[in-house]
Amino acid sequence: MWGFYFDQLMNSMPMFYKGMGMTVAVSALSLVGGTVIGTIAGILRSNRGTFLSRILSLYVDFMRGTPFLVQLFIIFFILPEFGLQMEAFTAAVVSLTIYAGSYICEIVSAAIQAVPPGQEEACRSLGHTRSQAMRLVILPQALRMALPALVGQYVLLIKDSSIVSVIGLTDITRAGWLTVQRVPEGIMVFGLVGLLYFAVCYPLIQLSNILEKKFSTGDMKL
Amino acid sequence: MLEYFNFRIIWEYMPLFMDGLYQTVWISLVGIIGSLIVGMIACSCRISGIRILSAPAVVFIEVIRSTPLLAQLYFLYFGLPSLGIQVSELTTGIVALSVNSGAYVAEILRAGIKGIPGGQVEAAMGQGFNVYQRFFYILLPQALANTLPTMLGQAIVLVKDSAVLSLISVMELTRAGQILNSERFMPSEAFLTVAALYLLVYYVLKGLSKFYQMRMMRFRSA
Numbered sequence: 001m002w003g004f005y006f007d008q009l010m011n012s013m014p015m016f017y018k019g020m021g022m023t024v025a026v027s028a029l030s031l032v033g034g035t036v037i038g039t040i041a042g043i044l045r046s047n048r049g050t051f052l053s054r055i056l057s058l059y060v061d062f063m064r065g066t067p068f069l070v071q072l073f074i075i076f077f078i079l080p081e082f083g084l085q086m087e088a089f090t091a092a093v094v095s096l097t098i099y100a101g102s103y104i105c106e107i108v109s110a111a112i113q114a115v116p117p118g119q120e121e122a123c124r125s126l127g128h129t130r131s132q133a134m135r136l137v138i139l140p141q142a143l144r145m146a147l148p149a150l151v152g153q154y155v156l157l158i159k160d161s162s163i164v165s166v167i168g169l170t171d172i173t174r175a176g177w178l179t180v181q182r183v184p185e186g187i188m189v190f191g192l193v194g195l196l197y198f199a200v201c202y203p204l205i206q207l208s209n210i211l212e213k214k215f216s217t218g219d220m221k222l
Numbered sequence: 223m224l225e226y227f228n229f230r231i232i233w234e235y236m237p238l239f240m241d242g243l244y245q246t247v248w249i250s251l252v253g254i255i256g257s258l259i260v261g262m263i264a265c266s267c268r269i270s271g272i273r274i275l276s277a278p279a280v281v282f283i284e285v286i287r288s289t290p291l292l293a294q295l296y297f298l299y300f301g302l303p304s305l306g307i308q309v310s311e312l313t314t315g316i317v318a319l320s321v322n323s324g325a326y327v328a329e330i331l332r333a334g335i336k337g338i339p340g341g342q343v344e345a346a347m348g349q350g351f352n353v354y355q356r357f358f359y360i361l362l363p364q365a366l367a368n369t370l371p372t373m374l375g376q377a378i379v380l381v382k383d384s385a386v387l388s389l390i391s392v393m394e395l396t397r398a399g400q401i402l403n404s405e406r407f408m409p410s411e412a413f414l415t416v417a418a419l420y421l422l423v424y425y426v427l428k429g430l431s432k433f434y435q436m437r438m439m440r441f442r443s444a
Contacts, residue, residue, distance in 0.1 A: 061424070062421065064378070064424070065378075065421040065424030066382065066420045066421060067384075067385030067386075067420060068382070068385075069385040069389075070385060070399070070416050071417075073396075073399070073400075073403075073409070073413045074409075074417065077403065078409045078410050078414075081409060081410060155288075159290040160290070161290075162290035162291075163292055165292070166389060173292055173296070177296060186296070186297065186299070186301035186302070186304050187297070187300075187301040187304055187305065190293055190296050193289075193296070193297075194293050197288060197290060197293060198285060201288040202288040205284070205287065205288060
C-alpha cells in the first residue's frame with residue numbers, strides 16, 4: 001500500500017524540484033529587495049520625530065498588523081482594479097519584498113539606535129558630515145549588530161513564501177498540494193514538503209544562532 | 223479614493239465581517255491557550271536534563287520552527303484522514319496553530335527562565351522542593367511574568383497566522399473577505415476592510431504590551 005504510493009510520490013519528484021527552485025527564486029529576490037528597502041527605510045526611521053519617520057512607522061504598523069495573506073490578496077486583487085496588472089510571480093515577489101522590508105526596517109533602525117550617540121558626536125566633531133558619519137561609522141557597526149536578527153528574518157521570509165502558493169505559484173507547498181490530490185497520503189507528501197523546507201531553513205537558523213553568540217560576546221560590547 | 227469605495231456593500235456585509243472578526247478572536251484565544259500548554263510542556267521537557275525527554279523536545283521545536291505553518295496545516299489537514307482521524311477543519315486549524323506557536327512559546331519561556339537568577343533554584347532546593355515543584359512554582363510564574371511583552375508579540379503573530387486557516391475554508395476574518403470578493407468582485411472593499419479589522423486587533427494587543435512594559439519598568443525602578 002505505502003509502497004505503491006511511494007512510487008507515485010517518486011514520479012512527482014520533478015515537480016518538487018521545480019517547486020524548490022521557485023521557493024528559492026521568490027525568497028532570494030524578495031530577500032535582496034527587502035534588505036535594500038528595509039535598510040533605507042531603517043536609516044530614515046532611526047531619525048525619530050521627523051515627518052518621514054512617522055510615515056514609515058505607519059507603513060511598519062500596517063505590515064506588522066495585518067496577515068501576509070491579506071497583503072498578498074491586496075496586491076494581487078486590488079492593484080489590477082487600478083490598471084496595474086501583475087503576473088503571479090511579480091505579485092508574489094513585490095508583496096514579499098514590501099513585507100520583509102517593514103521587518104528589516106525595524107531591525108535596522110533598532111540597531112542604529114543601539115550605536116551609542118557618542119560615536120556620531122565624535123564623528124561630527126572631527127568634521128565629518130552626517131551622511132559620512134552614518135556611512136562610515138554608524139552603519140557598519142549597526143549592520144553587524146543586526147546580522148543575527150536579519151538572518152532570522154530571512155528564515156521567516158522563506159517560510160512565509162509558502163503562502164504565495166495560494167495565488168497559483170508552484171512552489172514547494174503548491175507542489176505538495178497538487179501531489180496530494182493524486183496521491184492521497186497527506187503524511188508522506190507533506191512530510192516531504194516539510195523536509196525540503198527544513199533542509200533550507202534549519203542551516204540558516206543555526207547560522208543565526210552562531211552569529212548571535214559571536215556578536216554578543218567580547219568585541220560587540222560597545 | 224473615498225468615492226471609489228462602495229460603503230453600502232461594506233455595510234451590507236458587516237454582519238459577515240463581524241462574524242469573521244469574532245471567529246478570528248475566538249480561534250486566536252483558544253490557540254493562545256493551546257500554545258501556552260504545548261509551550262510549557264515542550265520547554266519543561268527541554269530543560270529537564272533528562273535525555274529521553276529533552277531530545278524529542280529539541281527535535282519538535284527545531285522542526286516546527288524550520289517549516290512553514292501552511293505546510294504544517296496541510297500536513298494535518300491531508301494527513302489526519304489518512305490515519306483514519308476525522309476532525310473538523312476548525313479543530314485541525316486550531317491544533318496546527320497551537321502546535322506551531324507552542325514551539326515559539328517554548329523558546330520564549332526558556333529565554334525567560336534563563337534570565338532568572340540561579341539563587342532562586344538553589345533556595346528552592348534548599349527548601350526541599352523537587353524538580354516538578356521548582357519548575358511549576360518557582361521558575362514558570364516568574365518566566366511568564368517576565369516574558370509577557372514577548373508573549374503578547376507572539377499573540378499578535380498568532381492572530382495574523384490564523385488567517386491561513388481560511389485556506390482550509392475555516393470561517394474567519396480573511397474568509398469573510400474572500401466571500402465578499404467572490405460574490406461581488408469587490409477586492410478593495412473586501413480586503414481593505416479585512417486589513418482594517420486586523421489592524422484593530424493589532425493595536426489593542428500592541429497597546430497592552432506597551433502598557434505592561436511601562437508598568438514593569440515603573441515596578442523595577444521603584
